[in-house]
Amino acid sequence: MEQDKRILQITNLRKNFGDREILKGIDFSVDKGDVVCIIGPSGSGKSTLIRCINFLETPTSGDIYFKGENVLAKYNDLSLYRTKVGMVFQQFNLFSNMSVLENCMVGQTRVLRKDKESARQTAMKYLYYVGMADYINAKPHQLSGGQKQRVAIARAMALEPEVLLLDEPTSALDSEMVGEVLSVMRELAEAGLTMIVVTHEMAFAREAASKVIFIDQGVIAEEATPEVIFKNPANPRTREFLSRFNQNN
């Protein structure tokens, strides 16, 4: 029972860039339906961690288990694994040579090899969901930041992944547009999608997260429910970070 629920497990993950040690042994696990928020100061390794999870960065050592199986051992070709672990980037990274609809279809037709019509239907389904269905003919450069990020979420969701990774999805947005993206993320969380979110939106972490991980200097300094982290953190560094954060806001 425990094992079935566990969708991702990360053990002793390390990552060096040259001589610099960015991640110094990270262990945590994610259950189905969890919304894990990763918070921490800039340069603490949050983005590196989330990028290691779908192997955009190759971990220096350590293992990642997806549904109980070691990813590197099971998936010769990481493509298949990556379709199950979607990713949303801080800078949206929509394909600028494609329209909104094509952006959401290309993964389905080229990677999952679905036929055009069913790919279109799935793409439309998620574009309605994020409220961008009217814009299917637009090119990314014609959209606002919030719209781009919503399309990026639809693009990732169109592959119907089992886990969605979001790397600071609202950090590149004007404060005005942060709300629209957060509300999509909240809906996805309520719908039971498993998510790992690197974020500076403490309000989102407090409301939507089932678990908050505070990373400092390449290690997990504290891992707890949002109630504990935000009301009564055990680690003094967590307290310091959060109080600094509250001052700045």
Next chain:
Amino acid sequence: MTTMPTTFFEWVFFLLQQYGGIFVKGAVVTLLLALVGTFIGCLIGFVVGLIQTIPVGPNTGAGKRVFYKIVRWLLDAYVELFRGTPMIVQAMVVYYGSMSVFDIDMSAMFAGFLVVSINTGAYMAETVRGGINSIDPGQTEAATAIGMNHYKTMRCVILPQALRNIMPQIGNNLIINIKDTSVLNVISVTELYFSSKSAAGVYYKYFEVFFITCVIYFVMTFTVSRILRWIEGRMEGPRDYQLVTYDPMHDPCGHFPLPTIKKEQEK
């Protein structure tokens, strides 16, 4: 017999009447050499540029890495060699060299196509490499994240964007080729310059003949340049987009009900 022309324009008219066919044939050969040469050159350039941008990471096997290294060295040598020597010399070396060293008797025309193609290919390889490198790495990351491999990423995401960026350079190459195929006269390819020279020799009217040649070259390059501009404009796509407020596939029940469905399936 007709009386011989006296003024400049009479001569131009006379020469056109006499040698119109030769001019046309020469222009056709020139255009053909330039178009085919540029096209094949672009293909070579794309292949070379693609191979040179295959990522070699820490996960690449040792054998593969050595193989890539050798292939890249060879391609670098090709690019440097053909960019670093004049086309007129390449034409001589290829045409006469193939005959005396390899005993291949290729026609001058074939040698012409060959030289223009591989010469353009060397330049295009660098252009394509630059075009690929100019695309935001985020595009590659996003493609990787949805499960595309190197080939699919290139084919669907990077090359279409790179191609648009290097269109002006392809146009440049085509125009340069229209003019520079004139050097192939040294191996007797009957392109426009060679034909003009033969026509001029008959009446010793070099200025009049080359005035005509000049006009023909300019008309060809100018037309090509405008056509390429038009193609570039087409590639840009429309500046505006239409909102699609009605879609027949839209769920008539209103707000799309996926989340609950998904939740139920999981239970």
